[in-house]
Amino acid sequence: MGYESSRRWDRTPTSxxxxxxxxxxxxxxxxxxxxxxxxxxxxAAEAMQNAMPILxxxxxxxxxxxxxxxxxxxxxxxxxxxxxxxxxxxxxxxxDGFEVIDLGIDxxxxxxxxxxxxxxPHVLAMSALLTITAQEQKNVIEALKGEGLRDxxxxxxxxxxxxxxxxxxxxxxxxxxxxxxxxxxARELLQS
Amino acid sequence: xxxGFTRKFPPLTYLTDEEVESIHRGALFVLQKTGMRIEHEGxxxxxxxxxxxxxxxxxRARIPxxxxxxxxxKVPGHFILRAGxxxxxxxxxxxxxxxxxxxxMRYVDLDTWETRxxxxxxxxxxxxxxxxxxxxxxxxxxxxxxxxxGIPPVMALLENLASGIRFCSKAQVAGNIRDTEIFAIxxxxxxxxxxxxxxxHASPLTIQASGVEAAFRxxxxxxxxxxxxxxxxxxxxxASIAGSVLLQVAETMGWAVVTRLHKPGGPIAIHQxxxxxxxxxGIAIWTGPxxxxxxxxxxxxxxxxxxxxxxxxxFASNSKKIDFQAGFEKSTGTLMSALSGGHLHLYQGxxxxxxxxxxxxxxxxxxxxxxxxxxxxxxxxxxxxxxxDVINQxxxxxxxxxxxxxxxxxWQKENCFLQVADNEPYSTWVTSGKKDMLxxxxxxAEEILATHKPIPLTEExxxxxxxxxxxxxEYYRNRGMISDEDWADYVQALEIMN
Numbered sequence: 001m002g003y004e005s006s007r008r009w010d011r012t013p014t015s016x017x018x019x020x021x022x023x024x025x026x027x028x029x030x031x032x033x034x035x036x037x038x039x040x041x042x043x044a045a046e047a048m049q050n051a052m053p054i055l056x057x058x059x060x061x062x063x064x065x066x067x068x069x070x071x072x073x074x075x076x077x078x079x080x081x082x083x084x085x086x087x088x089x090x091x092x093x094x095x096d097g098f099e100v101i102d103l104g105i106d107x108x109x110x111x112x113x114x115x116x117x118x119x120x121p122h123v124l125a126m127s128a129l130l131t132i133t134a135q136e137q138k139n140v141i142e143a144l145k146g147e148g149l150r151d152x153x154x155x156x157x158x159x160x161x162x163x164x165x166x167x168x169x170x171x172x173x174x175x176x177x178x179x180x181x182x183x184x185x186a187r188e189l190l191q192s
Numbered sequence: 193x194x195x196g197f198t199r200k201f202p203p204l205t206y207l208t209d210e211e212v213e214s215i216h217r218g219a220l221f222v223l224q225k226t227g228m229r230i231e232h233e234g235x236x237x238x239x240x241x242x243x244x245x246x247x248x249x250x251x252r253a254r255i256p257x258x259x260x261x262x263x264x265x266k267v268p269g270h271f272i273l274r275a276g277x278x279x280x281x282x283x284x285x286x287x288x289x290x291x292x293x294x295x296x297m298r299y300v301d302l303d304t305w306e307t308r309x310x311x312x313x314x315x316x317x318x319x320x321x322x323x324x325x326x327x328x329x330x331x332x333x334x335x336x337x338x339x340x341x342g343i344p345p346v347m348a349l350l351e352n353l354a355s356g357i358r359f360c361s362k363a364q365v366a367g368n369i370r371d372t373e374i375f376a377i378x379x380x381x382x383x384x385x386x387x388x389x390x391x392x393h394a395s396p397l398t399i400q401a402s403g404v405e406a407a408f409r410x411x412x413x414x415x416x417x418x419x420x421x422x423x424x425x426x427x428x429x430x431a432s433i434a435g436s437v438l439l440q441v442a443e444t445m446g447w448a449v450v451t452r453l454h455k456p457g458g459p460i461a462i463h464q465x466x467x468x469x470x471x472x473x474g475i476a477i478w479t480g481p482x483x484x485x486x487x488x489x490x491x492x493x494x495x496x497x498x499x500x501x502x503x504x505x506x507f508a509s510n511s512k513k514i515d516f517q518a519g520f521e522k523s524t525g526t527l528m529s530a531l532s533g534g535h536l537h538l539y540q541g542x543x544x545x546x547x548x549x550x551x552x553x554x555x556x557x558x559x560x561x562x563x564x565x566x567x568x569x570x571x572x573x574x575x576x577x578x579x580x581d582v583i584n585q586x587x588x589x590x591x592x593x594x595x596x597x598x599x600x601x602x603w604q605k606e607n608c609f610l611q612v613a614d615n616e617p618y619s620t621w622v623t624s625g626k627k628d629m630l631x632x633x634x635x636x637a638e639e640i641l642a643t644h645k646p647i648p649l650t651e652e653x654x655x656x657x658x659x660x661x662x663x664x665x666e667y668y669r670n671r672g673m674i675s676d677e678d679w680a681d682y683v684q685a686l687e688i689m690n
Contacts, residue, residue: 034472037471037472038426038469038471038472038474039426039431039471078370079369079370079402081392081394081400083394083427083428084424084427084428084469084474084476085474087427088474105394106400106402130297130338130369131297131298131338131339131345131348132338132345132346132348132349132369133345133369134345135344135345135346142675160545160546160547161297161339161547178473178474179474
């Protein structure tokens with residue numbers, strides 16, 4: 001299905017995107033209220049993710065601008081192959097209006113650095129489930145400092161092995177134990 | 193004498209022959225149609241040379257059924273794990289049932305229930321307790337307290353293994369993050385023991401380069417491996433239990449193929465344990481009915497293939513405390529796995545979603561392991577135990593059995609006496625301080641630490657271990673994986689340790 005379908009409904013691409021955003025926020029609210037669950041939330045977010053490239057292309061062609069909550073680069077750190085928490089966060093961020101670049105799992109330090117250079121994200125989100133790999137988050141932050149990139153990006157961390165204390169000790173800007181909390185944290189940090 | 197327990201009756205099963213065949217056939221179909229992503233050039237070349245359809249760009253190998261069948265048949269049904277104390281060697285496979293020291297990343301304060309990094313003395317003490325526990329057959333020094341105070345994360349696993357070898361003479365678990373297998377192998381060789389390394393696996397249907405590399409390294413050193421399956425149902429695997437089992441069976445055969453092509457006779461055990469995601473929160477539930485059902489089904493499939501089994505069915509509750517939830521979730525999962533033919537059970541001492549390890553919990557769960565082992569051994573039905581003559585002799589009331597020779601002969605044999613369970617009369621319980629099982633376990637752990645002396649390493653073995661650690665320290669420093677700041681802390685921690 002392409003943009004033609006929404007054209008048939010007499011919608012502009014911007015208004016179609018707005019409608020999707022409203023819909024996805026309703027699903028997020030329902031998730032927060034315990035009225036729907038992750039499969040519904042992720043399914044809705046994936047529908048939105050599928051629609052985005054089509055709508056974005058049309059918005060660009062018309063010379064219009066899309067409102068974005070911000071750009072996020074996200075990944076699970078080197079040595080860690082745990083995927084689910086990071087994937088849920090990326091999905092929820094997308095649903096909340098962020099543009100997300102998901103680097104996947106087992107992401108080496110230099111790939112995070114390169115990606116920050118390339119995409120100049122507002123937020124860098126890193127996940128680590130294990131205490132062994134949590135230190136990689138610090139290594140990434142140190143590498144960003146070394147490249148003079150640290151101050152240009154808000155860094156949030158999460159994962160089973162992470163705590164507030166740890167996040168503070170490695171110089172991250174914020175930590176939340178849950179994916180929905182991670183989305184709220186990203187928004188709050190960008191607004192502050 | 194063989195360690196562990198023997199299940200003396202047929203294993204519990206769920207599946208009919210037709211259902212076993214459906215799962216097996218379905219897994220073969222997935223392997224041929226979709227295949228597995230194997231992120232290792234050498235392994236992909238091996239697969240291509242042996243009839244797999246390989247897309248090197250996508251790192252995808254589609255495995256023909258005949259190869260999958262042939263390879264899974266070649267997996268040895270038994271293997272030996274040599275311990276530091278040869279009396280504690282294990283023979284994994286068949287109807288043997290073993291319990292393993294559990295895993296948990298951090299030390300837990302039993303008053304506040306908050307977790308923190310563990311220091312070297314706490315790791316040592318945990319291993320001494322594990323060494324003393326009679327029903328803990330395989331040690332997991334590698335995976336307890338991976339958060340070590342003052343020790344760089346990349347060295348924590350190796351320092352843990354060294355501590356395990358020094359203070360516990362049982363066979364040891366190991367693993368493979370960031371080349372640690374190179375040094376784990378050398379350590380095992382320095383003291384002439386076997387390891388059972390858990391190899392990382394990424395469901396669905398993916399084996400990472402580091403996993404293949406580590407598996408090959410361990411196999412080349414004649415060390416058995418255990419690929420760590422266990423998809424989160426609804427995330428890394430289907431939400432349906434049968435689907436998650438089928439996925440794990442496909443992944444099992446994928447591993448059988450990769451490992452057989454590298455070393456046909458190399459022993460492996462499959463580490464299995466799918467658990468559902470709580471879709472209200474995103475939290476994985478690793479103990480509970482769905483995990484248990486999946487475990488029983490996987491045990492049946494793996495026994496059908498005669499592949500040794502590492503079961504995670506009772507390895508960690510999500511409870512943050514050592515409480516009723518942790519107790520019932522962990523023990524029921526472990527019991528059901530043991531009844532259905534699991535061989536190695538990750539169990540004693542770990543909980544809170546892998547976050548905590550507690551020697552006191554290990555002491556309590558050693559009692560549970562003893563109880564499960566007794567149940568597995570089942571009844572002894574002979575003329576003597578049927579006791580027909582005795583029943584006739586005693587007759588009705590006022591007859592009783594207390595003074596009978598038959599009672600003296602059998603009361604201890606038939607029962608299972610636990611170390612820290614409370615079986616005191618009520619009045620004794622009141623006068624002795626109203627202690628619960630955890631209180632008894634604390635006292636038992638203290639008693640062990642005051643009295644138990646692990647078998648010391650020889651000077652040569654100690655030197656060998658230290659040389660390997662030094663080599664590893666240099667290896668990771670040279671690669672920039674230990675910063676100067678971390679190194680300074682590490683040196684200080686080593687001084688305290690010594």
